[in-house]
Amino acid sequence: MSATIRRAIAGLGVVALATTAVACASPSASSPSASTAPSSSAPAAPVNLTVVGLLPGATPEAQKNLANQVKLFEEANPNITVTTKEYEWKATTFAADLAGGTLPDVFEIPFTDAKTLIANGQISDMNDMLGEFPFGGAFNPNVLQYGQGPDGHAYAIPAKSVYGIGLHYNRELFTKAGLDPNKPPTTWDEVRSYAKQIADKTKAAGYVQMTQSNTGGWQLTVATYARGGQMETIGADGKATATLDNAATKAALQFLKDVRWTDNAAGSNFNLDWGTINQAFAAGQIGMYTSGQDVYTSLVQANAIKPDIYGLAMIPLEGANSGILxxxxxxxxxxxxxxxxxxxxxxxxxxxxxxxxxSEKAALAFNQQAFDDKQPVGTPELPMFSDANLEQYRAWIKPLINVPLDHMTAFTSQIGSAKILNEPPVATQDVYAALDPVVQAVFTDKNADIDALLAAANKTAQRAIDKAQR
Incomplete structure (x- = not known):
């Protein structure tokens, strides 16, 4: 796996990696106290700090781990009192929460949002605090740069591992449908064929995508990239132009339309976002869907998925310019x-x-309680600091890794040869919002006019892009 990670991260130098609601899944189940001893840079006065906690509905074990880590942190930093707050990032509510002052002092944001928040003066400059972070704040520069302002200062801090989108599939449904769970689909035609077989044999939705809270647009972008298309192009003048009506997006929507209306293989629930599609998948109601490679942790913590049913594969890539978001x-x-x-x-x-x-001590401390409480340890990730650092970390925790990595090899063995692509760089969430109704229409209207829907969405997205570039 480490070799593939090295090749994957090498591509990050030329593309900006970003995330949306899915990347804001629950934090890891535990964290060490070994490297958080008081220092001369401790706050001068007592601080009551509110921070992001877990997703609503997190398991008692995950909640116990978080409470324990707060306790350990406060013991190491006696003049800091930490209060956690349940949190799930959603594009539809984030701006209001931020403006209304209801967010905690420390909150999570997608990579794509950082630049806008910096430009608007909505987050604090943290550059003088970089020394508080591991290795003096020597993050992978291709990750850190998305939290830096025009002045070069770090405002947002990389917090969770960089990931690529994968195809998640239910091995149990595969078996019930007469499919080999060790041979997930490798083309979109196979995804469609497998979806129909799952639906016909098990009555579950064979394949479905997110549709709301900007996740519909996000996952449609994933499908577009996988077919070699783009949602925006950047001209010689550096200005972005909306290209939502490209051929790859049309093909992705036609695929959804065929799965839904021709094959009757998409189920009946078309009001899905990141949280609800995870819930349905863990409950055995969905055969396949696309999301971040790291979602397994949340599937366990928030949805109590059975490890035996979980599988992870590459998204099928078609065309010379195709890649993984x-x-x-x-x-x-x-x-x-x-x-x-x-x-x-x-x-x-x-x-x-x-x-x-x-350090090894910190790595083991981070994961030991999670391991003891049967929380996920060792979910695939890409380097936060360097590929060598990630290799060393995984070597330290090897005895504790308990995730079904043998069910993920169709992804981990191939991610290194894939091109990793950035989300649309300008007005990202507005682009996604413009696409949500398109995805919903294709799933709910048999006569949906894909060309007309995309033409209208493209105009909406272009207005948002023009506004952002003023």
């Missing part, structure tokens, strides 16, 4: 935060998200 999550601090709050926030981000990469 990549993503990740950053941690940010509220604008106007005091020096003491920013310092406390830096210590918490380092403790909760990053300290596992610093």
């Amino acid at each position: 990549g993503g990740g999550t950053m941690a940010a601090v509220k604008s106007g935060a005091s020096d003491d709050v920013r310092r406390a926030a830096a210590k918490w981000i380092s403790h909760w998200y990053l300290s596992r990469y610093t």
